[in-house]
Amino acid sequence: MRPGRNLAAALCAISVSALAAGPTFSHDVAPILYRECASCHRPGGVGPFSLIAWQDAGKRAKLIAAVTARHYMPPWLPSEPHFQHERRLSPVEIATLAHWAEAGAPEGNSAETPPPPQFPEGWQLGKPDFEAQMRAAFDVPAEGPDQYRCFAIPTAPGRDRWVSALDMRPGNPRVVHHAILFQDVTGTARKRDTGAGYSCFGTPGFLPARGLGGWTPGSLPVRMADGVPELLHGGADLVLQVHYHPSGKPETDRTRIALYFTDRKPSRRVMDLPLGSNRIDIPPGARSYKVTDHFTVPVDVDALGINPHAHYVCTQMYGYAVLPDGTRRTLIRIPAWNFNWQQQYTYATPIRLPEGTRVEMEFTYDNSEAYRDYAGAGRRCGRTVADVVGKNDEATRRRSVPAAAEMITGLLVPAVSP
Structure with a gap:
């Protein structure tokens, strides 16, 4: 056999051997989990368990395969069109997770595991121009129906500001389902919030009620579109609408918000x-x-x-x-x-x-x-x-x-x- 054919046969054998070995955590699965799952499923994250280490992911391999096959995880509802920061897996990636689970969730060569993603301790966008929190912690009972509460957060009187980005940090991710930030120029929310917020299913209870942005588990900070920052009226109250769901034990939450301003006025209005x-x-x-x-x-x-x-x-x-x-x-x-x-x-x-x-x-x-x-x-x-x-x-x-x-x-x- 000629040398060229020997080389081709050897490469083919290596390829078949690698295919037969099946996917491993270190080489195939970790990159998927780190990219699409780790923002929630990490120590201190909002997910109920971490998927950073093979020991944690491996014992949940069948669960991972099941929820990804159903497209329940990662949580991404639209099938089209294309959006920024999409959280969706390709058919090949879903099949990789399924084959890995079927093979017993092997770790592979740990030296091949990519570095885990790093998450900053502070605000992801750095020091904010305005930072505040709910005026008091809110008590969420162990059981009962979900609650929708609005909390008025006063801002300092002054000139109008243009908001280029915002971020939120739930005080207790176990009970915060999602949150939306509004601004109130009517004073209505301040009157209704006597310290523990007020019930506000659906709408915050005042008009106009334009949302500045929101938070959901795993979401990134909200950046306004280039050239179209949001107007924050001087002296307006920020109103934080939070959807709480009981965890099975008494909990408290005190969510924080961060705003980032720009001096660049909008070229267009949203x-x-x-x-x-x-x-x-x-x-x-x-x-x-x-x-x-x-x-x-x-x-x-x-x-x-x-x-x-x-x-x-x-x-x-x-x-x-x-x-x-x-x-x-x-x-x-x-x-x-x-x-x-x-x-x-x-x-x-x-x-x-x-x-x-x-x-x-x-x-x-x-x-x-x-x-x-x-x-x-x-x-x-x-x-x-x-x-x-x-x-x-x-x-x-x-x-x-x-x-x-x-x-x-x-x-x-x-x-x-x-």
């Missing part, structure tokens, strides 16, 4: 485009009840991002843009809505919507006895019409309420010439 229904009245037993809305944009705009929001009996959520030439573009597509993993999304590249574009949304709800949401908490509606934006428990009488919290909000700015 506009909210909320699409939703004024009232949602779902017949009992309806398995596929649809709510739609649309709006035609009067000028050329760029869509920067989108904030889909619904509650427990929503199952699917879609948003589209029909351009003047008939082209149909997907703005958001969530085939399996999960209230537990809602967040705001920023497009990888802004989407141009010419004047005359029709923006459409469609929500689908399941109001049947058989439906259970992903939380497994039995939040479903029974014999009567559902109040899908009301309390979490089962509806027992006919109710129909404004559905202000069930909507898709687009973040638009006036278009500029390319």
Whole structure:
């Protein structure tokens, strides 16, 4: 046999041998977990266990394979389009985790394990220009329904400031489901918050109620789009809306916030485009009840991002843009809505919507006895019409309420010439 053929045969044998050996933690699995899972699943993180070390990940290999195969983890709801900071695995990566679990979760050569990701002890964006926390700790009982509380955080009187970024740090990630930061120029929240916050399911209870940003487990600090910082009015109150869920034992939380300012005034102003229904009245037993809305944009705009929001009996959520030439573009597509993993999304590249574009949304709800949401908490509606934006428990009488919290909000700015 000629030398060239000998070399080719040897390389083929090595390749087959490596394939037969199967994936290992050090060479194949750790890079996936470090990139997509470690922000939550690390010592001190919001995840219930760490996946940094092989000893921790290996004993949960079958669980990892199961939740990734179902696309339940990492938590990422949209199937399209592309957004910044996507948390999704490729089919090859999902198969790698499955094969690793089937093989008994081998460690491999520990020397090949990449360095674990490093997470700063302080604020990820460095020292903030404004830092504050809830005025007092809030006590979360061991059991009972989820709570939505709003906490007023006064700011010092003075000039208006432009916010370029913000970050949040839950005082107790075990009970903080998510948080949203608003500003209140009316003084309403300050009057309602007597020290322990006030109940505020759906909305913070004042208008206008534009959110500055939010926090969900594993999320990164919120950076405003280039050239479009958010205005913080001088002397306005910041209002922190926190969704708490009991952990099974008494807990306390005192969430902190950090703001970063810029002296650069915006070249364009962000506009909210909320699409939703004024009232949602779902017949009992309806398995596929649809709510739609649309709006035609009067000028050329760029869509920067989108904030889909619904509650427990929503199952699917879609948003589209029909351009003047008939082209149909997907703005958001969530085939399996999960209230537990809602967040705001920023497009990888802004989407141009010419004047005359029709923006459409469609929500689908399941109001049947058989439906259970992903939380497994039995939040479903029974014999009567559902109040899908009301309390979490089962509806027992006919109710129909404004559905202000069930909507898709687009973040638009006036278009500029390319």
